[in-house]
Amino acid sequence: MFEVYDVMLIPLILGLVELFKGLGLKRKFLPVVSVVLGLGAGIFYVYPEDVKGGILFGLMLGLSASGLYSGTKNTLDKSSEK
Known part of the structure; x- marks a missing residue:
């Protein structure tokens, strides 16, 4: 079961x-x-x-850690420079 301290995985990631x-x-x-x-x-x-549940929570952790907007923006900017 999800515990509040599991959100502390974001800084670890x-x-x-x-x-x-x-x-x-x-x-x-x-x-x-x-x-x-x-x-x-x-x-x-x-x-x-x-x-x-693990996939859903894991996506939330990973996207929160990377910053959904900035991560997508950086990836798209680098690929459009080719």
Whole structure:
């Protein structure tokens, strides 16, 4: 069951994304990493007994961590420069 402290996963995801950024991952992939980490946390940590609930909560975590608007904007801006 979802607990209020599970929302604290968002800063953890942000920190891990910053780690990937520091390791040289291109900026346009960072929102994808954020969503994947959020999905993993949602499915395997928050709702391991309910995959659908885990996916939904994981998407919320990942999109919140990446900033839905800014992440999409950065990805689209980089792909339109080609």
